[in-house]
Amino acid sequence: MEKTHADAMEQAGIHRQSVGDMILTTVETTLQQDVMLRGASEAHLSLILVVEGAGHYVLEGEPLRTFQPGSLLVSCSQAPCQGEDFFPRHCFYDLCIIDYPVRYIQALIDAGIMLVDQPSAIFSTAIPSELKLLRQQIQQASRNHSPLGALRLESLLLQALWLSVCELQLQQTLPSRSVPLFARDRQKLIKAREYIRQQQQEPLNLDAVARASGLTPILLKRGFRVMFGITPWNFVIQCRLERAQKLLVETAMSLDDIAVQCGFSHASHLSRFFQRQHGLSPGRYRRQQASV
Structure with a gap:
């Protein structure tokens, strides 16, 4: 600085x-x-x-x-x-x-x-x-x-x-001002968050999550951000990256296998999001953690 x-x-x-x-x-x-x-x-x-x-x-x-x-x-x-x-x-x-x-x-x-x-x-x-x-x-x-x-x-x-x-x-x-949340909406948003956690490795879209939690797509999108401070899609990525971190440290799985296990379409897809989130590649993160 x-x-x-x-x-x-x-x-x-x-x-x-x-x-x-x-x-x-x-x-x-x-x-x-x-x-x-x-x-x-x-x-x-x-x-x-x-x-x-x-x-x-x-x-x-x-x-x-x-x-x-x-x-x-x-x-x-x-x-x-x-x-x-x-x-x-x-x-x-x-x-x-x-x-x-x-x-x-x-x-x-x-x-x-x-x-x-x-x-x-x-x-x-x-x-x-x-x-x-x-x-x-x-x-x-x-x-x-x-x-x-x-x-x-x-x-x-x-x-x-x-x-x-x-x-x-x-x-x-x-x-x-724009998104008043009632008690029933908050419960449904919590349900949506748990659904994402459980289904994070599967292909997910906003409509499917909304249907599973009993919300409209608009309320899911706006309410999720208000209640949890993150958009539904970014929360999906966050969950997948957290699982990828765990697998990188605790297993010897290849990056391709980890990507599939975590719901990413391919290794480069995982690497791009991982680099943005952590400032270093998955491979470098694994080596860094192994040396600790």
Whole structure:
């Protein structure tokens, strides 16, 4: 953390430029070695748009989280703090990192996302379509080095922060407003969760799970996320990955056999999800656990 992401990941495909009092870093590359950033971080406000990538990150006082493709992350600290970021090698990264002046943290406080006395926090959600389009405009504007181009780029970076704050604010209020859950619905959602656990190795779809638990597909999808903090499909993947972890450590089964046992269509399907979740391949995870 003493270095910035860009300092530690210095290689072709990584471009960094100052834009007014902001710093824009674009990353489109495959790392040739693992990058671990651990230590003290200064007060900061950073927006990270993750199109592709893997690894994990943790800020002092916050739980460990993984980088998820298609997500936006807002990392902020009002004072120096401890943290850790891990980026595994041989993984393709498509990231847009924007460092803002710390004074803009007030925008998160005003929006009710961050508390006034909260020292540090990390917020994340899916990248909305409007922000995906804006990211493309940022990429185009970053190639225009004229004074007018620099002014446009600066306005786009500020707009990216504004859209991210609005999206985080919306996600905070959306569940309680749109999905009231009655006692009978909660019982059915618990039944749906148990059904997924029991049938995780079988081909599953939303309609089948909904029928088995007595819910409509819409209520299953919305209610499951509200009650358990995860979508039904992501819970299926989570269950399958947990079983795969167990088999990798406790058996000598091949990756192909483990994939079939856990409900994945093939080994590469398992590897892709495993890499996204844990930041390393199943084979490397098995070797790592064997050496412990």
